[in-house]
Structure formats: C-alpha cells, structure tokens
Amino acid sequence: MKSDQYILLEDEFGAHNYKPLDVVIERGEGIWVWDVDGKKYLDCLSAYSAINQGHCNKKIMAAMVEQAKRLTLTSRAFRNDQLGPLYKELCDLTNSHKVLPMNSGAEAVETAIKAVRKWGYQVKGVPENKAEIIVCRNNFHGRTISIISFSTDPVSTTGFGPFTPGFKIVDFGDTAALEDAITDNTVAFMVEPIQGEAGVIIPPEGYLREVRRICTEKGIVLIFDEIQTGLGRTGAMLAEEHEGVEADLTLIGKALSGGFYPVSAVLSNTEVLGVLKPGEHGSTFGGNPLACAIARAALKVLVEDGLIENAREMGTYFLEGLKQIDNPKIKEVRGRGLLIGLEFHDTAGGARQYCEQLKDAGLLCKETHQTIIRFAPPLVITKEEIDWALEKITPILSR
Ligand SMILES: *Cc1c(COP(=O)(O)O)cnc(C)c1O
Numbered sequence: 001m002k003s004d005q006y007i008l009l010e011d012e013f014g015a016h017n018y019k020p021l022d023v024v025i026e027r028g029e030g031i032w033v034w035d036v037d038g039k040k041y042l043d044c045l046s047a048y049s050a051i052n053q054g055h056c057n058k059k060i061m062a063a064m065v066e067q068a069k070r071l072t073l074t075s076r077a078f079r080n081d082q083l084g085p086l087y088k089e090l091c092d093l094t095n096s097h098k099v100l101p102m103n104s105g106a107e108a109v110e111t112a113i114k115a116v117r118k119w120g121y122q123v124k125g126v127p128e129n130k131a132e133i134i135v136c137r138n139n140f141h142g143r144t145i146s147i148i149s150f151s152t153d154p155v156s157t158t159g160f161g162p163f164t165p166g167f168k169i170v171d172f173g174d175t176a177a178l179e180d181a182i183t184d185n186t187v188a189f190m191v192e193p194i195q196g197e198a199g200v201i202i203p204p205e206g207y208l209r210e211v212r213r214i215c216t217e218k219g220i221v222l223i224f225d226e227i228q229t230g231l232g233r234t235g236a237m238l239a240e241e242h243e244g245v246e247a248d249l250t251l252i253g254k255a256l257s258g259g260f261y262p263v264s265a266v267l268s269n270t271e272v273l274g275v276l277k278p279g280e281h282g283s284t285f286g287g288n289p290l291a292c293a294i295a296r297a298a299l300k301v302l303v304e305d306g307l308i309e310n311a312r313e314m315g316t317y318f319l320e321g322l323k324q325i326d327n328p329k330i331k332e333v334r335g336r337g338l339l340i341g342l343e344f345h346d347t348a349g350g351a352r353q354y355c356e357q358l359k360d361a362g363l364l365c366k367e368t369h370q371t372i373i374r375f376a377p378p379l380v381i382t383k384e385e386i387d388w389a390l391e392k393i394t395p396i397l398s399r
Contacts, residue, residue, distance in 0.1 A: 096268060099268070232311050
C-alpha cells in the first residue's frame with residue numbers, strides 16, 4: 001500500500017484526536033525513520049522525547065526479546081526478578097530512595113497526586129478532602145480527567161467537565177506567586193523544570209532553587225514532572241541537576257523504555273511514597289518484568305553510551321547553528337541540551353508551514369502552540385548529522 005491509502009484508512013476508521021503530518025513511517029533506526037514509500041527522514045521529535053536512545057536501539061531490543069521469551073507479566077500479586085534490580089538501579093542513578101512503577105506518564109502524575117494528598121492528611125494534618133496542590137499556568141502533565149482539571153489550555157479542557165477540585169494555578173517562573181498561593185492546606189507544588197509542551201519554556205535562572213527553598217520552608221512536597229526533561233534530554237540525567245536541587249517526588253516516563261513500551265515511575269526521596277499501603281494503589285501492568293527489563297536496558301544505554309554528555313555537547317552545537325539563521329520572523333531560539341524551541345513572531349503565519357517544508361526536505365519536526373517548532377532529535381545524533389540537518393533547515397527557516 002502507498003501512503004495515501006494508509007492515511008485514508010486512519011482517517012476513515014480512527015478517531016481524529018491528532019492532526020499528524022502526512023508521513024506514514026514503517027521503520028526506524030537511530031535518528032532516522034523511513035516511510036512506506038522508502039523516503040528517509042531525520043526524526044527531530046523523538047516521540048516527544050521517548051526515543052532518547054534512538055529508534056530500535058539494539059541493546060534495548062535484545063533485552064526486550066530475551067525477557068519476552070522468559071516472562072512478561074506476573075501482576076504485582078507476586079514478585080518478579082526484574083523489579084528489585086530496576087528499583088536499585090533507578091535509585092542509584094537518580095539519588096532516590098523509593099520507586100513506584102506505572103505505565104504511562106499520566107499514571108505517574110496521578111500516582112503523585114494521590115500520594116501527596118494522602119501525605120497531606122496523614123503527615124501534615126490537613127483536614128480530610130481539603131488538600132490543595134499548586135501547579136503552573138501552561139503546564140502539561142497528561143490527559144486524564146484529574147490532570148486536565150488543572151490545565152490552562154482550553155483545547156485540552158473544553159467540553160470535558162466537571163473537573164477535579166483541589167488545584168491552584170500560578171505563573172511559571174514566578175516564585176512570589178507561589179509563596180502567595182500556599183495555605184495551611186497546601187500539600188504540594190508540581191512543576192516541569194522546563195515546560196516542554198508549552199514550547200520549551202525555560203524558567204529564569206535560580207527558579208528551581210528558589211522553589212526548592214520555598215517548599216522546604218513551608219513544609220510542602222515539591223514534585224518535578226521530568227517525564228519529558230528527564231533521562232538525558234537536557235544534558236543531565238534529570239533537569240533539576242542544572243540548578244543543583246532535588247525534588248521530593250520526581251516523575252519519569254517516556255525515555256524510561258527508549259520507546260519500546262510504556263514505562264513510567266514515581267521516584268521519591270522522602271517518606272511521601274511510604275504513606276501508600278497495600279491495596280491503596282496499583283496497576284496490572286505496572287512493574288511487570290518485561291517493562292522492568294526494558295527500562296533497565298534503556299537506563300544502561302543512556303549511561304554506558306554517553307548519551308547524556310552527547311546531549312549536552314550536541315545540544316549546544318545545534319542551538320548555536322539554529323541561532324545563526326537570519327530571519328526577522330524568528331522571535332527566539334532557546335534550549336537546554338537537545339530540547340530546543342524555535343519561536344516565530346505571531347505575524348509569521350504559523351510554524352506548521354515550516355514543518356511541512358522541513359518534512360519535504362527530510363526532517364520530521366512538529367509545531368507546538370502554532371508558533372513554535374521543537375527540535376529534539378534522539379540523543380545519539382552526531383555532529384555530522386547536525387551539520388546535515390542545519391544545511392536543510394537554514395534555507396527553509398530563512399524564508
Ligand atoms: C508526555 C508528558 C506527560 C504525559 O505522559 P503520557 O505517557 O503521554 O501519559 C506528562 N508530563 C509531561 C511533562 C509530558 O511531557
């Protein structure tokens with residue numbers, strides 16, 4: 001079948017909750033993907049940073065196949081021989097004390113919400129059903145009802161009420177607003193160290209440190225959602241390291257499996273996860289041995305193949321190259337590691353047209369919020385490959 005026919009099938013029989021570029025991919029390797037017509041593209045999105053280790057990474061695939069032959073699922077009614085080792089390796093790598101494994105990112109967020117509420121009632125002494133969690137404007141934490149209840153994006157919320165109460169919104173980057181919003185009933189502040197879906201929004205220098213100080217002083221739990229920024233993407237294992245701070249709960253997902261499987265986790269370095277008792281939370285697939293074996297290999301690849309340092313070096317190089325593009329329609333190019341956002345002025349006519357042209361030139365990029373293009377290739381990218389990309393990108397984004 002040709003691309004057109006696959007597209008027709010998707011459009012006729014599938015829900016239209018996405019508006020993908022019309023490229024039908026059938027194969028991937030490293031930074032490259034191929035469509036059904038045999039055309040090759042550089043993947044500049046990495047499935048929203050789930051493919052940090054590159055498409056079909058051979059070491060992760062080998063671990064997955066090995067494990068799939070031995071044991072895939074026991075449920076947590078029984079133990080398995082992959083879970084404990086994954087916990088230990090994750091704690092060592094991220095300086096955490098406890099892990100709770102789930103599947104999707106949204107489930108990790110939901111888990112954190114439940115844990116901090118319970119912590120609020122049991123440890124902090126907040127009156128039952130009064131717990132408040134503070135989040136930031138323009139956040140993205142997932143798509144469940146509770147999570148969209150504190151989204152500020154009307155596209156995510158319109159028509160989906162009634163919503164879950166118990167959330168307060170403050171501006172991202174504004175520590176005074178955070179301090180003002182905290183009450184006796186506040187149990188946690190949840191924030192992305194860099195807002196990914198909002199368009200790679202980097203907070204002012206010192207923001208995370210100040211947030212850490214405020215949360216400690218006021219006795220509330222600090223949650224970093226590192227589902228997109230974590231696991232090497234920004235040139236550090238966790239983006240919090242750029243400011244030398246540690247959250248109380250850290251959420252990871254996406255690249256935790258290198259794109260082979262949905263695996264997420266809540267990492268905790270306080271007693272917060274300890275409030276969850278047997279039967280109070282769980283998931284049939286969470287912590288299954290196949291997921292654990294994949295995650296162990298995905299973490300190993302990040303460290304052993306030097307992908308975190310590569311993200312730092314290549315990110316700087318790519319960012320500098322993009323900044324050289326001379327076009328008054330470009331408002332700003334910003335990034336950390338290989339999480340880069342290029343923002344056009346509102347008058348430029350939108351970023352989608354550029355993504356279409358980049359696609360024709362062999363680069364897959366996705367616009368976010370109409371005016372921003374995110375460049376986030378797999379962390380295995382080399383300098384020569386970035387040169388190749390810049391050669392294609394520069395003339396198109398100069399128009
Ligand atoms: C992608 C993402 C999520 C949600 O993850 P899913 O696996 O899509 O549920 C949550 N938080 C952030 C910051 C994300 O980028």
